Amino acid sequence: MTPPTLEVAAGPLTFQNPIVLAAGTAAYGRELADVMDLERLGGLVTKAVSLEPRSGAAAPRVTDFDGGMINAVGLANPGVDAVLAEDLPWLAAHVRAPRVLVNVVGREAAEFGAVVARLDGATGFQAYELNVSCPNVRQGGLEFGADRDALTAVVQGARAATRRPLFVKLSPTLPQLADAARTAVDAGADGISVINTIPGLVVDVARRRPVLGFGSGGVSGPGLLAVGVLATWKVRQAVSVPILGVGGVQHATDVLQYMIAGASAVGVGTAALVDPKLPARLARELATWCEANGVARLADLVGTLEWPR
Ligand SMILES: Cc1cc2nc3c(=O)[nH]c(=O)nc-3n(C[C@H](O)[C@H](O)[C@H](O)COP(=O)(O)O)c2cc1C
Secondary structure, eight states: OOOOBOOEEETTEEESSSEEEOTTSSTTSGGGTTTSOGGGSSEEEOOOBOSSOBOOSOSOOEEEETTEEEEOOTTOBOOHHHIIIIIHHHHHHHOOSSEEEEEEOOSSHHHHHHHHHHHTTOOSOSEEEEETTSBOGGGTTOBGGGOHHHHHHHHHHHHHHOSSOEEEEEOTTOTTHHHHHHHHHHTTOSEEEEOOOEEEOOEETTTTEESBTTBSEEEESGGGHHHHHHHHHHHHHHOOSOEEEESSOOSHHHHHHHHHHTOSEEEEOHHHHHOTTHHHHHHHHHHHHHHHTTOSBGGGGTTOOOOOO
């Protein structure tokens, strides 16, 4: 039997396999080159990039707990000029097969388009992921994804600045997730990423203070799997653009759950921080699973979920 093909298409992007390093957990790629073989990945999403450098939240920024991990990094990043000068040239020179998406963040709607406009002449990446799960300072901290007008402004601003594919990353806490996905697509998004972290608090009982320097943070890790798979399914029902499913992936069967629910590619974050060899192993395990189950093309599984009647 010929080996199964793991290649998946997400609109105009083709990934050699569906495994993508999730935003914020791969830095800008080169930080991981010593601990993982990046060429085995389907893709990687960079850490957030904002117009100005951001120093981020007070330490400690990350802690683990039985349910997974919580972080308040505060979207620390060196700013778009440093990413243009240092990180994208490295990606252009060293990353061949994986597709690279640059994660973009802003404090106000116009910042997203401004960052995309600054980046768009550069090489080293193929697409953008707009992180609209962050607070909009102009609207008292309400996240962009939660407000139809702000979401439209973010996506339209970015759309006007590039022809590269735009993925919009939504939070599972949005009460109207399907509506937000539709709004993003109507404004020009080519894909939807779900999910970002969910808000949480871990208390240091002895000190009666939050463990994280910022106070609350975003929960990631295994507990997010079922939340992310449902979000993927909801988005699949609402729009027909490709979905990047993210949240809680640890096993090849987790990747398959996302794909069956409708994701074309699947992000791995926390579990890859714990074990940098995991992403390459997941790709191998997917091939083994396909062989064992007579699946010639992994992509054929996308969106095949049968909902109980
Ligand atoms: C330390 C850390 C930093 C993150 N930074 C970003 C970021 O910059 N932009 C973004 O859209 N998501 C960011 N995320 C969210 C992840 O991309 C992902 O959506 C989330 O962690 C769920 O996946 P996981 O359970 O596999 O970690 C971050 C997550 C972690 C743990």
